[in-house]
Structure formats: structure tokens, C-alpha cells
Amino acid sequence: MPEMNDFPPPRAAQPAGPDRARIQRSVLDEQVELWWxxxxxxxxxxxxxxxxxxxxxxxxxxxxxxxxxSFSSDWRLGAGTALCLLALAVLLKQLLSSAVQxxxxxxxRRRIGILKSGGLSDLLVVLVTGxxxxxxxxVLLKLALGYHMPKPGVALNDMYISGVVMLAGGTAAVVGAGLYAGVVLLVERTRHGRRFWDRALGVFTISGRHMDQGSRETTSSLANLI
Structure with missing residues (x-):
């Protein structure tokens, strides 16, 4: 059959070139300075x-x-000292993170994820401060409401206001830390799910390509045999 010789020879599979975007991404991922x-x-x-x-x-x-x-030295001294110590603790954490960086x-990568701004250490600091x-x-509210006086003085009013402000600020910090932890956990789970789905699709696509290439090679071999 001379007409069967008119079929072109099968093309060899061309090797896929390197993915520049993937190589660049992998090189950037290896830079420790960028992990922060x-x-x-x-x-x-x-x-x-x-x-x-x-x-x-x-x-x-x-x-x-x-x-x-002299009249309100105890609670003002205690509350003021506690607030200053909390401010110093938060500042110390930020300075330590900057020094380590x-x-x-x-x-x-795991330790940097804990120490960097936005990591687990910041969440714990905000939670403990709150x-x-x-x-x-x-404590200030209990002390202010514990005095049974007909006409509370200015000191008791200041104690009550300070207690309300500190309680509101602490509650906001605790609730904010809880919401932040929940959102971050949800985002991480969604991100892992997307990665798994992308990998599954990638494996399926690669397998489909291999099957398609195999069927083409089989068809070409049968044509050459005929």
C-alpha cells in the first residue's frame, strides 16, 4: 500500500520549558528576610x-x-502602675520582635510566624493585656460600688469611671483577639482547602495529558504498523 506512506511521522513530545513564575516564586520563598x-x-x-x-x-x-x-493614693497608684506595666510589656514585645528580625x-518559618507582627505572640499579648x-x-468597679455613702465624693466617681473605661477597653481587646483568631483560622483552613483542590486538579490535568499523549502515540504506532 504505497498510499499509507503519505502519513507524517509521529512528532516527538516536546519537553516543557521551565515555569519562570514558579521558579521566581520558589526563590522568593527561600528568602528568610521576606518571611517577616x-x-x-x-x-x-x-x-x-x-x-x-x-x-x-x-x-x-x-x-x-x-x-x-492623699485621699485616693491607693487605687490610683495601683491602677496607674498596672497600666504602665501593661504598656511596657506590649512595647517590650514589639522591641524584641524587631531585634530578632x-x-x-x-x-x-514556624518560629518567624510566631514572633512576627500578626503572629501568635501578638495575639497572646493582646489577649493577656485585655x-x-x-x-x-x-476590681475598681467593685471597690467603687462597695462604698455605701450617701454622697460619694469625686474620688469615688473617678474610681467608677476608671473602672468602666478599663473594663470596656479590656473587653474590646479580648473580643477583638477572639474574632481575629477565628478569622485567621477560617482563612487558613480555606487556603489549605484551595491548595488541596488546586493540587488535585493539577494531578488530574497532568494525568489527562499523559493519557491523551499515550492514546496519540498508540494511534500513531498502529498507523505505522498498517
Missing amino acids: FHDPAKSLLCYSVAVLLILGCGLGGIILLSSTT DMNCVRS LCLVICGA
Whole structure:
């Protein structure tokens, strides 16, 4: 059959070239310095919350300590000292994270994820600070409401207002930390689900391509045999 020789020879499978985008992404993922800025939105949010806590607790503590009198020296001194210590604790965490980042002494992705702004350490600091504010505010409210006086003085009114402010701020911090943890957990689960789905689709696509190439090679071999 001379007409069967007119079929073109089967084309060899061309090797796929390297994916430049994937190579560039893998190279960037290996840079330890970039791991600290992997989620800029979360980092900016947690950094702003830390600044608000430092300013709020610091200014509140300074105001209470500076307005201490002989009649109300106990609760003002205690509450002001507690607020200043909380502000120093949040500031210390931010300074430690910056120092560890500048020294580049941590090269584990998991540890960097914990220490960076927006990581687990920020969540714990905000949660502990909020709980401390709630406890201090509840104590001040209990003390203010415990005095059975016909005409409470200015000191008791200040104690009551300070307790309400601290209780409201602590509750907001605790609720915000809980919402943040829930949203981050949901996003991480959704992200892992998308990665799994993308991998499954990739395996299915690659398998389909291999099956298609195999069927084409089989058809070509049968044609050459005929």
C-alpha cells in the first residue's frame, strides 16, 4: 500500500520549558528576610492595635499616677502602675520582635510566624493585656460600688469611671483577639482547602495529558504498523 506512506511521522513530545513564575516564586520563598512580611495586612493591623494599647495604657497610667492624692493614693497608684506595666510589656514585645528580625538569628518559618507582627505572640499579648484590663476594671468597679455613702465624693466617681473605661477597653481587646483568631483560622483552613483542590486538579490535568499523549502515540504506532 504505497498510499499509507503519505502519513507524517509521529512528532516527538516536546519537553516543557521551565515555569519562570514558579521558579521566581520558589526563590522568593527561600528568602528568610521576606518571611517577616508575608502577610502585610495582618502585620499592619496587629501593629496598629499594639500602638493603641501602648498609648492608651501608658497615658492612662500616667494620668492616674500624676493625679494621686492623699485621699485616693491607693487605687490610683495601683491602677496607674498596672497600666504602665501593661504598656511596657506590649512595647517590650514589639522591641524584641524587631531585634530578632534585625539580627536574623531565627531561620525557622514556624518560629518567624510566631514572633512576627500578626503572629501568635501578638495575639497572646493582646489577649493577656485585655484580661488584665478586665480584672483591674472589675476590681475598681467593685471597690467603687462597695462604698455605701450617701454622697460619694469625686474620688469615688473617678474610681467608677476608671473602672468602666478599663473594663470596656479590656473587653474590646479580648473580643477583638477572639474574632481575629477565628478569622485567621477560617482563612487558613480555606487556603489549605484551595491548595488541596488546586493540587488535585493539577494531578488530574497532568494525568489527562499523559493519557491523551499515550492514546496519540498508540494511534500513531498502529498507523505505522498498517
